[in-house]
Amino acid sequence: MAVEQHRDETGEDDGFLSESQKERIDNFARKFRSNTKAMVGLIIVVSLIVVAVFAPFIAPYGMNETSIEDRTQAPSVEHPFGTDDLGRDIFSRVVLGSRISLYVGFGAISGALLVGAVVGVISGYAGGLTDEIIMRVMDAAMAFPPVLLALTLLVVLGPELVNVVIALAFVYTPYIARVSRSAALAERNEAYVESAVARGETDTRIVFSEVFPNCMAPILVQGSLNISFAILAEASLSFLGLGAQPPRPSWGLMINTGRGFMETAPWMLLFPALAIGIAVVGFNMLGDGLRDVLDPKVEAIE
Amino acid sequence: MYNYVLRRVGFMAVTLFLVTLIAFAVTNILPGDVALVILGPNATEESIATLQAQLGLNRPLYIQYLDWVFGLLRGDMGESLRFSEPVAALIAERLPRSLLLAVTATLIAVALSIPLGVYAAINQNEAPDVTASMFAFIGISMPIFLWGLVFILVFAVWFNIFPTGGYTSPTENLVASLRQLVLPASAMGFALTAYIMRMTRSSMLEVLSAEYIKLARAKGMSQRVVVLRHALKNAVIPVITVIAFQFSYAFGGVVVLEEVFFWPGIGRLTLTAIQSRDIPLIQGCIIVVALIYMISNFAADLLYAYFDPRIRYGGDE
Numbered sequence: 001m002a003v004e005q006h007r008d009e010t011g012e013d014d015g016f017l018s019e020s021q022k023e024r025i026d027n028f029a030r031k032f033r034s035n036t037k038a039m040v041g042l043i044i045v046v047s048l049i050v051v052a053v054f055a056p057f058i059a060p061y062g063m064n065e066t067s068i069e070d071r072t073q074a075p076s077v078e079h080p081f082g083t084d085d086l087g088r089d090i091f092s093r094v095v096l097g098s099r100i101s102l103y104v105g106f107g108a109i110s111g112a113l114l115v116g117a118v119v120g121v122i123s124g125y126a127g128g129l130t131d132e133i134i135m136r137v138m139d140a141a142m143a144f145p146p147v148l149l150a151l152t153l154l155v156v157l158g159p160e161l162v163n164v165v166i167a168l169a170f171v172y173t174p175y176i177a178r179v180s181r182s183a184a185l186a187e188r189n190e191a192y193v194e195s196a197v198a199r200g201e202t203d204t205r206i207v208f209s210e211v212f213p214n215c216m217a218p219i220l221v222q223g224s225l226n227i228s229f230a231i232l233a234e235a236s237l238s239f240l241g242l243g244a245q246p247p248r249p250s251w252g253l254m255i256n257t258g259r260g261f262m263e264t265a266p267w268m269l270l271f272p273a274l275a276i277g278i279a280v281v282g283f284n285m286l287g288d289g290l291r292d293v294l295d296p297k298v299e300a301i302e
Numbered sequence: 303m304y305n306y307v308l309r310r311v312g313f314m315a316v317t318l319f320l321v322t323l324i325a326f327a328v329t330n331i332l333p334g335d336v337a338l339v340i341l342g343p344n345a346t347e348e349s350i351a352t353l354q355a356q357l358g359l360n361r362p363l364y365i366q367y368l369d370w371v372f373g374l375l376r377g378d379m380g381e382s383l384r385f386s387e388p389v390a391a392l393i394a395e396r397l398p399r400s401l402l403l404a405v406t407a408t409l410i411a412v413a414l415s416i417p418l419g420v421y422a423a424i425n426q427n428e429a430p431d432v433t434a435s436m437f438a439f440i441g442i443s444m445p446i447f448l449w450g451l452v453f454i455l456v457f458a459v460w461f462n463i464f465p466t467g468g469y470t471s472p473t474e475n476l477v478a479s480l481r482q483l484v485l486p487a488s489a490m491g492f493a494l495t496a497y498i499m500r501m502t503r504s505s506m507l508e509v510l511s512a513e514y515i516k517l518a519r520a521k522g523m524s525q526r527v528v529v530l531r532h533a534l535k536n537a538v539i540p541v542i543t544v545i546a547f548q549f550s551y552a553f554g555g556v557v558v559l560e561e562v563f564f565w566p567g568i569g570r571l572t573l574t575a576i577q578s579r580d581i582p583l584i585q586g587c588i589i590v591v592a593l594i595y596m597i598s599n600f601a602a603d604l605l606y607a608y609f610d611p612r613i614r615y616g617g618d619e
Contacts, residue, residue: 139313140320143596144588145554148572152328152588155576232445236558239447240573259451259562262459269455273448280443 031293038289044282052098059092063249072265082267084257090268093249094275100250101279104165104234105227111169112176112226117212117219119173120180125188125207135181138174146171146229147236154242161250164243168230179222183215190214217294225287228280235276251276306607314600318593322374325588326367329581374589380582384574389586393568397590399469400560400567403486404552410491411498411552412545416538418495419502423537424529426507434499441496446555450489450562457485467564486563490555494548501544502537509537539609546602550595557591 032038051058067087075082081090123134141149150167157163187193188211196206237243238252246253251272258268341349354360358369373379379389422434444452458466464485472479509515510533518528560569568587575583 136316139317143317143321143592145595148557262455277444284443
């Protein structure tokens with residue numbers, strides 16, 4: 001129903017999108033809406049973004065508002081998630097911490113997409129020696145377990161949140177590049193590329209205005225899945241003390257502190273842990289769902 | 303197949319060379335001079351210069367690099383600044399413990415995930431399948447260290463069945479050693495279960511719809527015989543490669559997991575090295591971890607190629 005209405009409204013040519021593009025978007029929207037996984041993922045991700053944007057208004061207390069007489073209190077009406085060892089409200093800190101996770105997730109993956117997609121598409125389109133050299137360098141970066149590589153980079157860059165973003169962007173670039181490369185490789189032999197070559201278009205133009213847009217689907221799927229990895233990695237790094245530094249309300253850091261109060265105040269650990277779980281499930285579902293919608297050939301297994 | 307293996311070995315050699323370059327480069331732009339780390343902040347410039355000359359740090363970088371690589375080839379990774387012991391000896395002591403953890407975790411994951419995957423596949427889209435898939439999704443979505451903490455909270459703090467962490471050598475006290483192994487290995491095994499289960503499920507589904515299975519059913523064979531004797535044998539092939547990949551994932555995850563359980567393996571050694579800016583030790587750990595990670599990924603690739611001829615003949619992707 002909704003789809004039909006939408007069709008009617010956009011039926012006239014507004015000179016902005018071509019008829020076939022509109023059809024493709026409609027088609028995508030219909031498939032997306034009927035995919036439960038994608039929809040649940042989208043709802044979780046949008047809610048997270050809303051929470052992060054309005055965090056200062058949602059959080060009833062400041063992130064560093066300490067109150068010594070209220071420390072390590074169990075969850076109550078005043079403090080729905082309890083308080084930590086310094087009497088800070090955990091609910092407020094979890095809410096404000098969503099900003100850190102999303103900042104690192106989106107920041108790192110935007111960086112990785114920017115570099116990885118361009119490098120990968122060029123590598124796949126160019127082929128030959130260029131491809132060989134680029135992919136061997138990417139292989140070398142992928143020969144390190146992701147968290148270990150990020151750790152090593154953070155030792156050089158120093159434990160700061162912005163450096164976590166840089167390190168993780170570096171870590172995930174080869175994964176994006178690899179997917180972009182295979183997408184470009186598949187597009188290279190398509191008729192539209194041949195005709196562009198025959199028209200005498202330059203390689204740069206073909207890569208960026210013809211091949212690139214057609215590789216977007218798998219690249220975006222990989223990107224949204226990698227956001228969840230980056231959120232996990234930030235939590236792990238902060239947990240190890242090499243990511244966000246106190247008193248920032250990073251979920252990983254909160255878990256690290258909570259670890260020392262496991263017996264007396266398990267809520268210090270449980271709520272940030274739950275937050276990480278929800279965020280990662282959200283991005284994973286969105287990515288998985290997008291993959292089902294955009295590329296029905298590939299099964300949702302990695 | 304032979305050519306494919308040779309090519310892959312060649313690639314791996316190139317990758318390994320690049321890995322040594324990265325490890326060397328990263329640790330050589332570290333803020334903080336090795337000589338300064340050894341002598342402490344009160345050292346005079348003169349004594350720093352003397353030590354730098356002794357350690358050969360005033361030589362050109364490429365000479366230092368070559369020296370280090372040739373040392374690596376001889377199994378000499380230099381001496382740890384913090385422990386004043388050869389890096390190779392430190393790693394040789396810690397590495398088997400990490401491997402024990404990763405191997406046990408992989409075994410636990412296999413024992414859990416294959417029956418679950420088969421069970422989900424024969425009940426496709428019914429309650430057990432949906433439950434198992436949800437379980438798999440949550441398993442994937444929680445970081446390994448969180449599973450570790452949850453397991454500690456439940457089984458060590460609340461129920462007090464297992465110790466919260468630590469390590470005892472199996473030759474010293476086997477029971478204590480096993481008790482300490484249970485929680486970290488299960489936490490990691492749990493995280494790995496999800497992927498292997500999903501792969502088993504989809505591979506089983508594919509096999510179950512094959513002609514020969516229909517024939518076996520038509521011949522009146524019982525569900526049990528069809529599933530266990532005929533289908534599983536073929537369905538398990540792609541799963542083996544996933545298991546190999548998961549082992550490398552497990553090994554990559556030990557850095558964090560060992561910290562959670564105070565497990566003195568190569569992961570914690572790496573962290574200690576990083577925290578004390580022990581450059582030779584950092585380099586050694588990075589190279590060894592990367593090498594094992596590479597080898598297990600390589601083994602997975604080979605298995606994959608062995609079982610899927612399209613890969614063998616259709617280039618390397």
